[in-house]
Each structure stands twice: as C-alpha cells, then as structure tokens.
Amino acid sequence: MPSMAQNGRVTTDFKQSNQAHNSNAFARREEIRQQRESLPIASVKERLIEEVKKHDVLIIVGETGSGKTTQIPQFLFSAGFCREGKSVGITQPRRVAAVTVAKRVAEECGVELGQKVGYSIRFDDRTSGVTRIKYMTDGLLLREALLDPYLSRYSVVIVDEAHERTVHTDVLLGLLKNVQKARLKSKLIIMSASLDARVFSEYFGGARAVHIQGRQHPVDILYTLYPEKDYVDAALVTIFQIHLEERHGDILVFLTGQEEIEAVERLVQERLRQLPESNRKLVTVPIFSSLPSEQQMRVFMPAPDGHRKVSLCCIVVLATNIAETSVTIPGIKFVIDPGFVKARSYDPAKGMESLIIIPTSKAQALQRSGRAGREGPGKCFRLYPESEFEKLEDSTKPEIKRCNLANVILQLKALGVDDIFGFDFIEKPSRAAIVKSLEHLFLLGALTDDCKLSDPVGHQMARLPLDPIYSKALILASQFNCLEEMLITVAMLSVDSVFYAPREKLDESRTAAKCFASPDGDHITLINVYRAAEDLLEKRKWVPHTERNEKIFKAKSEKIFKRWCKENFINGRSVRHARDIHSQIRGHVEQMGLRITSCGDDMLQFRRCLAASFFINAALKQPEGNYRAFGTGQVVQIHPSSVLFQSKVECVVFNEMVQTTNKYIRNVTRIEYMWLTELAPHYYTMQS
DNA sequence: GAAACAGGG
Numbered sequence: 162m163p164s165m166a167q168n169g170r171v172t173t174d175f176k177q178s179n180q181a182h183n184s185n186a187f188a189r190r191e192e193i194r195q196q197r198e199s200l201p202i203a204s205v206k207e208r209l210i211e212e213v214k215k216h217d218v219l220i221i222v223g224e225t226g227s228g229k230t231t232q233i234p235q236f237l238f239s240a241g242f243c244r245e246g247k248s249v250g251i252t253q254p255r256r257v258a259a260v261t262v263a264k265r266v267a268e269e270c271g272v273e274l275g276q277k278v279g280y281s282i283r284f285d286d287r288t289s290g291v292t293r294i295k296y297m298t299d300g301l302l303l304r305e306a307l308l309d310p311y312l313s314r315y316s317v318v319i320v321d322e323a324h325e326r327t328v329h330t331d332v333l334l335g336l337l338k339n340v341q342k343a344r345l346k347s348k349l350i351i352m353s354a355s356l357d358a359r360v361f362s363e364y365f366g367g368a369r370a371v372h373i374q375g376r377q378h379p380v381d382i383l384y385t386l387y388p389e390k391d392y393v394d395a396a397l398v399t400i401f402q403i404h405l406e407e408r409h410g411d412i413l414v415f416l417t418g419q420e421e422i423e424a425v426e427r428l429v430q431e432r433l434r435q436l437p438e439s440n441r442k443l444v445t446v447p448i449f450s451s452l453p454s455e456q457q458m459r460v461f462m463p464a465p466d467g468h469r470k471v472s473l474c475c476i477v478v479l480a481t482n483i484a485e486t487s488v489t490i491p492g493i494k495f496v497i498d499p500g501f502v503k504a505r506s507y508d509p510a511k512g513m514e515s516l517i518i519i520p521t522s523k524a525q526a527l528q529r530s531g532r533a534g535r536e537g538p539g540k541c542f543r544l545y546p547e548s549e550f551e552k553l554e555d556s557t558k559p560e561i562k563r564c565n566l567a568n569v570i571l572q573l574k575a576l577g578v579d580d581i582f583g584f585d586f587i588e589k590p591s592r593a594a595i596v597k598s599l600e601h602l603f604l605l606g607a608l609t610d611d612c613k614l615s616d617p618v619g620h621q622m623a624r625l626p627l628d629p630i631y632s633k634a635l636i637l638a639s640q641f642n643c644l645e646e647m648l649i650t651v652a653m654l655s656v657d658s659v660f661y662a663p664r665e666k667l668d669e670s671r672t673a674a675k676c677f678a679s680p681d682g683d684h685i686t687l688i689n690v691y692r693a694a695e696d697l698l699e700k701r702k703w704v705p706h707t708e709r710n711e712k713i714f715k716a717k718s719e720k721i722f723k724r725w726c727k728e729n730f731i732n733g734r735s736v737r738h739a740r741d742i743h744s745q746i747r748g749h750v751e752q753m754g755l756r757i758t759s760c761g762d763d764m765l766q767f768r769r770c771l772a773a774s775f776f777i778n779a780a781l782k783q784p785e786g787n788y789r790a791f792g793t794g795q796v797v798q799i800h801p802s803s804v805l806f807q808s809k810v811e812c813v814v815f816n817e818m819v820q821t822t823n824k825y826i827r828n829v830t831r832i833e834y835m836w837l838t839e840l841a842p843h844y845y846t847m848q849s
Numbered sequence: 850g851a852a853a854c855a856g857g858g
Contacts, residue, residue, distance in 0.1 A: 255855095256857080283857075284858095300856090300857040303857090325856095327855095327857075328857080418852090420852065420853095449854080450853085450854075451853060482855060483854080483855065487855070503853090504855090560856090626857090662852090742858090800852095801850050806850080807850080821851070821852070821853095822852085
C-alpha cells in the first residue's frame, strides 16, 4: 500500500475485514500473525518489557524494519501499561505516518480503528474514550500539553523518530524532561533510528539505551574517484550507465528542487532520443511536495503499458528529500545521491529567510542509500569520493537552530516556562535568535515588560495554532470590524501558494490569476480567490438535506471545483487546506468571544487593520524604486509574483522577506505611511 | 521580470 498523503477521512476497509467471517479473513489473520512473529523485535519482547519496567526513561535504537513503531505499543498494552484508563501515546513527526501506522496496528489487533487503537492529527481525530494506543503527530501532543502539562492521561509517552530532530520533537523532549519526575509511575521512551543514542542518553542523565536489530537488505555503496564539477551532469551519466549496464531495477535520484528535477527530466529525454530504439525504455517520474497529489501518485504506478515487470523498462524517479523519509517508493534498486540538499536557513538579525544548497550529512547519506535496500539487495552511487564522505557532518543541524523561534517561545511561555534562556533544550538555539523572537513577541503585545505572557492578548495568541503575528492580526481585526476578512487572510497565508504556474503554461496562468487580482495588493487578492472557491463548493446548500443528496452533490461540486482549479491554475490542495484551517480557527476565535463581523466593501478599513497588524513588516519606496524595510533597514524588492510588482506604490506591509537571486518581500499590500504612526506609535515615532 | 527542500498546529 502506498504511504502517500491522504486528505480526509480514512476508508472503512477494517469494517469490511471484520464483517467478513470467512476463510479469507482467517487467512489474513494468520498472515499477520506470521509477519509479526518474524519481526526482529518479536524475540526480545519480554526483555524489552522488563527494561521499560525497570527504567523511567528508556532509549530504544531500532534500525529500519525492526518493527518498533508498530510492536512496542502492543507489547506495553499486553504488559498492563494501560490499566486505570491510561493510554500509550506515540508521536510521529508526520501526519501520514501517524495514520498509516495506526491503521496497521488496529488491523494487527483485530479491532476497528478508533476503538482500542486510534490516531489523532490536526483536522482528523480517530480516537474515542476506549482508545488505549494512540498515534499522533508530535505537534499535536505539544498542543495537548497546553491543556494538560503533565500529560497525565498517558502512562507511557513514546517519542518516535527522535533522530529527525524536528522543532516539535526537540521542544517536546525538553518539556518531558522538565515534568518527567512529576509524572508519577509514568514512562518515557525515546525511539531513534540512528546509532547516536548517546545524545539522548546524555540528555536524560545517562538513561539506559537498548538496541534492536533491523531487517534491511545489503546495499553496495559506490563512490566516484574524483569530485564532480557538475553533479547534475554526473547524475545524468550515472542514470544512463545503470540503464545500459545493470540488470533490471528502478532508479531513485535525489535532487535539490523542482527546477533541477525539471531540468534533468528534459536532459534525460534529450539523451534518450540519441539512443537506438531498443534502448529507449526509460521513463522519468518527478516527485516533490508542491506537485499536485494526482501527479505525485505516479511514483506508485507501474510503468506505461504495464510492461515494467515483463520487458526491461526502467523507471527513474527524480525526487527531492521528500523521498528520504516521507514517501517510500516501491521497486527501487538503485539510488543516485549527488550529496546535496536544499535547506531553509534563517538569519534572525535580518529577519530574512533563504533556501541554500548545502552538502548532506552522513546520516542523511545513509538514509538515502537505505532506500535501495527496501525490497532486495541494492546499489547506491554517491557522486563524490569516499574521502569527501568522511568530511561530512555526522548529522543534520537540528531545525530548532535554524528557524524563527517566536512560536516556540510563545508555547513555552504558555506552559509556564518563563526563563527561556535557562530552558534545558537538547541543543540550545543561539542567544541572538532567542532575543530576536522575544523582542518580536513583545512588539506584538504578547509579552509584558517583565517578559511574562500578557493577559488576555498573550494567552489568546498562544491558544491559536497560527504564527503569532497572524494570531495578533485576528485579535485586532475584531476591533476593526473585519474579522471575517482576516480569518480568510490568515488561513490563506498559512498554506502553500494557491497559485500554480507550470512552466509550459506561464502566460495562461498569469492571465487566469489576473481575474482575482486586487489593485490594493495580495491580501485582498487571496480573499478573492478564497471566496470564489467557497462560492463554488457551497453553491448547492439549498438542496434538501438527505444523506444521499449530500453525497451526490458533494461529489458533483468536488468535480466542478477540480475543473475550476485546473482552468484557473489554482492549487486545489492548498485551497482545501486553507478551508480546514479557516474552520478550525473560526471555532477558536468564537470560543474566545471575538465578534466575527465583515467590513463589507470597506477595504480601507481592512487595509488599516493589516497596517496595524503587520507594522513590523512595513517598507517604504526609495527614490531608485527599491523598497526599504523599516524594522531591519534591508533594501528589498517586491516579488514578481505579487500583484503590486512594478506598481510603484509608496508604502506597503508584507508577510515574508526572502533572499533568492535578490532580496524580495512577498504577500504585499498598499497602505498609507501615516497609518503606521497612528496605529503603531510605539514602533513608529512621528517624523517631520 | 522570479522561482517553493521537507514538515507541523
């Protein structure tokens, strides 16, 4: 089964398999029993349970294929760890993983999902009062901690995939370390796939670490003799070398981004045309996160004509690091690893984000090569000499050291951690980054003069699952009578761009985007797109409400929506995501007692609210046509994707500052300079 | 006249 992102509810396969009391179901049960018993972890079950009983904090290093994620929670359940209504909670860094693992474990237990075994992720809770084994995202458990700081409903908390060191994992570990002593009779298990258990062990005061063997097929690692000047060209040469010299098997190539993937696709086609007809059975399949889901699914499909297994047609999957962990592609025998990755970096002093191409870490290279050994022995071609491998960093820099900390700090403050500098992070972010984010929160009014969470604003902001600046915008919007518009705006700003511009249809997509454009800027443009989509999806509300009608019209409006997205070059996935966020946040602000009113056609009022909310990100036009950001003094340009590109407006607010070929500001709206001194006098002193 | 690695609430 493909482990791809799935939107919406889980299907009901389990009901069916439960109902079918026939030999088929029996055979399936027997098959599952055998699979479970053959896992490397099965033989150490008793020993593992003893270790958990003996130690309050345990580190489990489980190699790929050990079965730790699915089996250990079941072991703990049967050992009696779920008595007195307590549960085992297991966190995952990704939503898909939480869902697919929970489904699998429910099947292994022979129960319906949401009963004994369930999962909980944002927008999708499949648990009930009787759920005892609960899979969830680490971010969601952090949110739970806001309501229950001791996580008292869990007898065992398992933090899985801790080696990935996501921000959420790091904060969660810090929090758990803080409260573990007070969590009476409760256990903490940290599971990691990498061999450096020492980091975790030392962090938890020399905690016990155990090792469980995995089940991976051997992968031959090959290096180049000399460094390659052009890794794209080297990848290309390697693809054809494998294609022409190796026996059958699909190839996975790790590239850094969409543009590079599309370039390699074209180059492969070009070279293919120079080969004799009999050697042209090579198909390229791209995969990266912003690719529409339907096209992403192509990596799971057999080659055209279904002759992949019959003749020697070779599939070349061109992927970003999405294929390192998030997506497991079947049939891969060869991995080509140029040794580079595109990584986000953040400069707190400039408040500027950028994406830079850097060498991978050793751990990452290992993870990539492992992708060749999922189904049988494989080969990994590293496009650099072995001596270069030795020079790589052991592991990737933890995310917490390269991101904006405003949200993390707001969460910690809400959890009662007031001394951020003294907080025992597993790896401490730089002092400068912490100071910058504290300042930011202070300017937003979330913190008081003595750096405590302010009441009510700071507490309200911490409750909302949004960037702090967006939370503040909602609070202000209720005062400006435009909360309806701001809810839509922050939902749209929280998702990947809704505008989709394929390279071949650039002009068409631009023309389509113009239908939504507002001369005032991108924020109102985003509202226009959202409302257009909403009209489409809600149009059939008047139809009599029966279950059957509901289904038919849902399917129909879904179809219309899809066509509309295609015609207008809109990313349907992003719009749906924005609608989910919108409805969740709407619920929150209603609970907070904010009044949801609309400013109607009075967009001046809305723009004034944008100025009051995003005053930290304002920029003024310079004589040369550039803009100068007030806060940081950076000289920037309006991003070409903005409706205000080349518009020469005097003063703007924006949401993002990014460094690519130039310094750009994105999501920009026209305001009056005077509004800033009026609405944010604490930041803008009057200038003559 | 540009260009979005991945992931989360």
